[in-house]
């Protein structure tokens with residue numbers, strides 16, 4: 001799909017159709033036979049997103065990808081305006097891989113902004129990323145609830161890079177009895193180990209090098225497992241080295257996102273966040289602790 005096609009007549013090119021209104025989306029969705037998977041993104045697509053698309057293709061007959069930078073999940077002073085919006089490039093990347101791209105305007109998604117009624121993520125939305133970005137997860141669950149209504153998928157695919165987001169969406173679906181299955185996808189990395197992220201584009205070469213502190217810390221954590229004390233020591237050492245401006249490096253219960261105690265046995269979510277050249281980067285891993 002080329003830029004003119006992308007900007008002009010929706011549905012004109014390739015096998016992938018672009019729709020920008022809820023009415024077009026509903027009509028296209030209603031015409032789909034068989035199962036449907038939805039992949040929700042903020043665009044600026046990279047090969048990490050393509051792994052989500054690939055999984056969606058494996059688990060359903062049809063795939064809908066949404067491409068929308070959701071203003072509700074950005075706080076004052078964050079990068080909402082600066083966030084990249086290369087729609088034509090995004091469409092080229094997924095052309096032929098997904099049935100439908102839904103790329104609405106802000107007004108189409110939110111005729112009233114902020115909406116009068118919204119969804120709240122609860123306590124899990126106030127810790128970690130939510131502590132640094134107040135209201136962020138309320139914005140995420142509100143737009144995800146709307147996108148689930150609009151795309152009515154059987155399955156929805158989320159990346160493990162945004163580990164807290166995945167845990168909160170799992171709660172959204174369970175707590176509101178939403179009829180959709182969630183399919184998590186492993187973190188996709190650059191050959192250097194850096195987790196792929198649209199915001200990596202903000203980094204200089206030196207910044208990308210510095211950002212490897214995140215994946216190196218996860219490598220140290222994996223080497224330390226299954227000893228919980230050794231995992232904690234690896235995290236403490238990374239914080240002390242201060243190679244990046246750490247926000248946190250924590251061992252958490254994967255479902256509650258609470259910090260685990262020394263007696264915890266089983267899966268541990270190691271969640272990392274830090275700033276490099278002013279950009280907040282995330283990384284995460286699930287390891288198993290079977291020993292003190």
Ligand SMILES: Nc1ncnc2c1ncn2[C@@H]1O[C@H](COP(=O)(O)OP(=O)(O)OP(=O)(O)O)[C@@H](O)[C@H]1O
Pocket residue numbers: 040041042043048049051052157158159160161162185186187188189195196197198199200
């Ligand atoms: N490297 C990755 N591996 C696996 N999933 C990913 C990766 N990057 C993004 N995703 C997933 O893609 C979906 C859409 O994410 P989003 O569009 O915010 O991309 P992003 O690269 O995470 O952007 P940002 O840089 O803003 O964090 C989310 O489910 C996210 O977890």
Ligand SMILES: CC(C)(CO)[C@@H](O)C(=O)[O-]
Pocket residue numbers: 040041042068070073140143144162165
């Ligand atoms: C799930 C999401 C598309 C909601 O805007 C966003 O938070 C993201 O890209 O991870």
Ligand code: BAL
Pocket residue numbers: 042073162
């Ligand atoms: N992938 C997380 C979306 C955000 O940072 O707003």
